Amino acid sequence: MKMSKAYIPTLKETPAEAEVVSHQLMLRAGMIRKLSSGIYTYLPLGQKVIQKVEAIVREEMNKKGALEVLLPALQPAELWQESERWDYYGPELMRLQDRHERDLCLGPTHEEVITDLIKDELRSYKELPLNLYQIQTKFRDEIRPRFGVLRSREFIMKDGYSFNVNQESLDKTYQQMYAAYEEVFTRCGLDFKAVVADTGAIGGTDSHEFMVLADSGEDTVVFCEECDYAANLELAKSEVDFQPEVQKEAELKKVETPGVDTIEKLADFLDRPAKQLIKSLVFETDSGYLLALVRGDYQLNEVKLKNFLGVVQLEMADEEELITETGIIPGFAGPIDIPAEVQVIADPSVMEMLSGVTGANEADYHYLNVKPGRDFEVDQVVDIREVKAGEECIQCSAELSLTKGIEVGQIFKLGTKYSQALGATYLDENGKEQVMEMGCYGIGITRTVAAAIEQNYDDYGIKWPVAIAPYQVSILALGDGEVLTAAIELYNQLQAAGLDVLLDDRQERAGVKFNDADLIGSPVRVTIGSRSLAAGQAELKVRSTGQELEADLDKAKDRIIKLLADLK
RNA sequence: CGGAGCGUGGCGCAGUCUGGUAGCGCACCUGGUUUGGGACCAGGGGGUCGAAGGUUCAAAUCCUUUCGCUCCGACCA
Numbered sequence: 001m002k003m004s005k006a007y008i009p010t011l012k013e014t015p016a017e018a019e020v021v022s023h024q025l026m027l028r029a030g031m032i033r034k035l036s037s038g039i040y041t042y043l044p045l046g047q048k049v050i051q052k053v054e055a056i057v058r059e060e061m062n063k064k065g066a067l068e069v070l071l072p073a074l075q076p077a078e079l080w081q082e083s084e085r086w087d088y089y090g091p092e093l094m095r096l097q098d099r100h101e102r103d104l105c106l107g108p109t110h111e112e113v114i115t116d117l118i119k120d121e122l123r124s125y126k127e128l129p130l131n132l133y134q135i136q137t138k139f140r141d142e143i144r145p146r147f148g149v150l151r152s153r154e155f156i157m158k159d160g161y162s163f164n165v166n167q168e169s170l171d172k173t174y175q176q177m178y179a180a181y182e183e184v185f186t187r188c189g190l191d192f193k194a195v196v197a198d199t200g201a202i203g204g205t206d207s208h209e210f211m212v213l214a215d216s217g218e219d220t221v222v223f224c225e226e227c228d229y230a231a232n233l234e235l236a237k238s239e240v241d242f243q244p245e246v247q248k249e250a251e252l253k254k255v256e257t258p259g260v261d262t263i264e265k266l267a268d269f270l271d272r273p274a275k276q277l278i279k280s281l282v283f284e285t286d287s288g289y290l291l292a293l294v295r296g297d298y299q300l301n302e303v304k305l306k307n308f309l310g311v312v313q314l315e316m317a318d319e320e321e322l323i324t325e326t327g328i329i330p331g332f333a334g335p336i337d338i339p340a341e342v343q344v345i346a347d348p349s350v351m352e353m354l355s356g357v358t359g360a361n362e363a364d365y366h367y368l369n370v371k372p373g374r375d376f377e378v379d380q381v382v383d384i385r386e387v388k389a390g391e392e393c394i395q396c397s398a399e400l401s402l403t404k405g406i407e408v409g410q411i412f413k414l415g416t417k418y419s420q421a422l423g424a425t426y427l428d429e430n431g432k433e434q435v436m437e438m439g440c441y442g443i444g445i446t447r448t449v450a451a452a453i454e455q456n457y458d459d460y461g462i463k464w465p466v467a468i469a470p471y472q473v474s475i476l477a478l479g480d481g482e483v484l485t486a487a488i489e490l491y492n493q494l495q496a497a498g499l500d501v502l503l504d505d506r507q508e509r510a511g512v513k514f515n516d517a518d519l520i521g522s523p524v525r526v527t528i529g530s531r532s533l534a535a536g537q538a539e540l541k542v543r544s545t546g547q548e549l550e551a552d553l554d555k556a557k558d559r560i561i562k563l564l565a566d567l568k
Numbered sequence: 569c570g571g572a573g574c575g576u577g578g579c580g581c582a583g584u585c586u587g588g589u590a591g592c593g594c595a596c597c598u599g600g601u602u603u604g605g606g607a608c609c610a611g612g613g614g615g616u617c618g619a620a621g622g623u624u625c626a627a628a629u630c631c632u633u634u635c636g637c638u639c640c641g642a643c644c645a
Contacts, residue, residue, distance in 0.1 A: 012579085012606065016579095138645090143642080
């Protein structure tokens with residue numbers, strides 16, 4: 001592509017609205033423009049990168065025998081009511097009505113549609129397993145779109161769905177997809193980790209997320225320094241010795257603690273470390289109130305609690321209702337002498353305490369010397385705390401670390417959740433009707449593009465990994481006449497060799513061209529000016545490493561091809 | 569939804585407190601000089617000041633309502 005003919009509107013200044021690097025650079029490099037909150041237009045350069053990522057995904061999916069389909073984005077409410085997600089999915093689901101006032105939604109994911117298709121078409125075990133995928137725009141009415149394309153309301157996603165005869169077959173497909181995902185993200189040049197993940201609103205049993213490691217990530221990944229254990233913080237477990245150091249049992253004692261309604265204030269007020277306090281949090285569930293206890297120095301992990309309770313929604317109790325209905329006062333809540341109907345769930349970290357501190361369920365009072373079992377009973381002891389860095393790995397006892405990640409893909413074993421609800425069954429060898437086992441496999445295409453930038457940039461712009469660079473080579477013609485002729489000659493040679501090449505043939509000063517080239521971030525930059533031309537040479541520079549070298553014009557093509565090959 | 573902030577030419581902003589001819593930088597167009605890391609000179613085009621209503625002789629500026637956008641939080645791929 002010649003720059004003089006291209007539409008790549010680069011920006012010198014960073015738009016004020018862009019907070020994260022990928023958002024800033026995608027705007028500046030002329031890849032995207034915002035239409036509305038969380039809704040973006042992809043300009044030619046952005047579209048080209050998307051197509052590169054899609055091509056890699058297609059290849060790897062096809063290699064595993066998955067088949068591409070195109071599914072409706074607009075879907076009838078009935079389908080979602082059948083799977084009960086019309087209610088469960090919540091306000092995130094983009095809903096609308098047609099002129100007949102029929103309820104519809106814009107698909108955030110396609111389990112319902114695909115299962116509906118399959119249940120009518122597939123009847124025999126002989127036709128299974130089947131693995132279908134789609135790459136298309138999906139919609140989520142995000143509460144707060146942010147970070148540009150990383151969390152938008154409209155985004156491109158690859159979603160795959162497998163239908164298997166049994167668990168064993170599903171396991172096999174799942175493994176294949178896991179392998180395909182590793183291949184996809186490796187080929188995209190990303191530094192990533194596959195981690196054990198929560199299944200959330202999609203549901204199912206096993207799940208892994210593929211996380212691109214970047215500081216701007218919204219997820220926290222827990223991983224072992226020694227073995228292969230890696231999990232999303234939402235699910236991560238650790239080994240911890242909760243034996244209290246020098247603590248003695250003593251008689252329960254109520255003390256006045258005016259205005260001390262947080263763990264921090266309490267630790268300050270009593271001059272005790274948080275680990276000697278018990279944090280009590282009150283939630284509202286379908287079956288009433290629930291008191292969750294963790295040691296003061298831990299954070300409650302709501303996902304763990306939700307999963308234990310088997311609920312999708314979990315709300316902190318409304319203060320006023322809580323006080324009138326149970327007498328529990330937020331800030332001074334505790335497990336001692338609370339109404340029997342309030343369920344008490346404690347983290348193991350609490351149970352070993354000999355002399356803790358809890359709220360007294362009375363404004364401005366706490367209990368000292370609290371001992372679980374003696375002073376209060378708990379209904380369940382469950383791991384509901386958030387893992388902290390430095391704790392022991394549950395697999396090998398080595399130290400755990402935490403890092404930030406951007407989720408670019410997730411795979412699930414759905415089991416029979418949707419096939420059951422929507423009636424996707426088949427006849428087995430014995431002519432008996434069986435429910436299909438399903439799996440689903442997603443990759444955020446547009447998010448992957450942004451994640452790649454989050455991992456590959458410097459002060460001057462993007463440093464594209466070769467495989468997904470919109471153009472592998474940028475040629476800067478610093479002049480016209482012979483210089484331009486030589487540049488076009490090399491441009492033609494490289495294109496003939498199958499490369500995507502961007503030729504800067506604009507009537508611009510050198511500085512402008514250099515800066516745009518750095519911003520757009522082609523892996524290899526070639527400069528041809530009167531100086532180098534006089535010597536019969538072109539100057540090559542590798543964007544990622546800064547490596548510079550000169551090549552004779554007649555050998556430049558081969559040098560460039562070799563450079564690119566080495567970069568992979 | 570709670571908290572904070574912002575809407576002035578394509579982009580970045582000043583002007584708003586204290587009402588009085590709508591400005592600056594970048595970008596864009598024309599001509600000239602320049603030409604290896606975002607040139608210079610001269611000339612030029614482009615703005616319902618987010619929208620509606622009100623106060624006033626007079627509103628970007630004051631008042632009311634409303635819409636949009638961004639950030640923090642809850643939530644989530």
